[in-house]
Amino acid sequence: MERKSVAGSIRNKERSKKKFLDAVGKILRTKGHAALKVNGIAATAGVDKKMIYTYFGGIDGLIDEYIRSQDYWSKVTVDEIERIKPKLDDGGRSFIEEMLLSQFDYVYKSREAQKLLLWRISESRKSLRKLTDAQEENGEYIFKLLMDPHFKENSEEVRSIMAILVSGLYYLNMYAAMNGSIFCGIDVDTSKGREKIKKAISFLVNQTYEKL
Template sequence: MAKKTYHGVTNDKERSKQKLVDAVGVIIRTQGYTGLNASNVAKNAGVNRRLINLYFGNLDALVETYVRGKDYWVAASGNAGELMEENKGNDTRQILETLLVNQLDYFFKEEEMQKIVLWQISQRSQIMFEVAEEREKLGAAYFELTDPFFKKTDVDLRAVAGLLVGGIYYMVLHAKSNDSLFCQIDVNSPEGLDRIKNAIGAILKDTFRRAEIANNKN
């Protein structure tokens, strides 16, 4: 009978590494990026802070390990990616509306993503730059589908989408931080969220209609 190999030390190392990675997520959700220091991470993980340097090299590398393991934008897009595959360029307005509404719902519920966006706009870092690049890749795949429809018009769908995404982020962050109205809308209420979703649909409907009119004139 073959002798079993002892994996105790290896398992302990992997458990400690995972505890440290998990601790980064907890701190981001509860304290934001300003709480990410070696002492906080180690205390939350319940391990010696020296293990951060031993296993990851430094704190930045540990944080990068955590962030790279998360796919915020794909998760926020919900089923929009499936719609893009299924439609292959058909009904791109509905795809974008679905994408934006899914982002609104996800961003409203996910405190961690709220903290990540705050981090992006508060501090320049390589990690956050790369997270933003992942978001842009998802957007680029969608705009490739819409470009033929808007190519011969003066309608700037990218600018419209940018304003809508920026509005979603700011209104949600404002509501979560201050619990106050925004343009007399209670974003923290189901009725307020529905008003924003309806406005997204109306803006996109108007945007695509203007492009359709321009295309008919050409």
């Protein structure tokens, strides 16, 4: 009986945590980050607000966990990269191409990720700073493992190209979601337009590896 009670308690805790995280996402999608308050989150989740402090240590801990669950590049952790075991003999070309294509699709499909991006560029917050630091740490691991050994003295140029590609793909999706889908004559909100962008991603990655 005691074992069942413990298992039930764990399941209840996980369900309640998920309700809180889902509530953060719902509020972020519908009302924006300014509406993320303890009382509103608890009411949306249908769980006593005291549990936010019990499970997450407070609203900052809850938001931290939510942010980590939604950001694409935060999911590309050192452990995940080692699990995937990307090919080393191509200098990371296939891995980087796949990551960029996946990022493009992920942000397009996730309203929460879009709202999170808007939040990151509109407000200074400790949890958002942590997110940026985590991204940089994961990115540095990728560069040092795959790209720096391949490009050697040209590694800084490659980092600059990657910065433009990652941020550009973020912007295209944000632009399509918020203010219109046509950019440079390409409709980023159609499958045809998105395929053109994906072909451009592959072209730019391949050109980077061939020319540098």
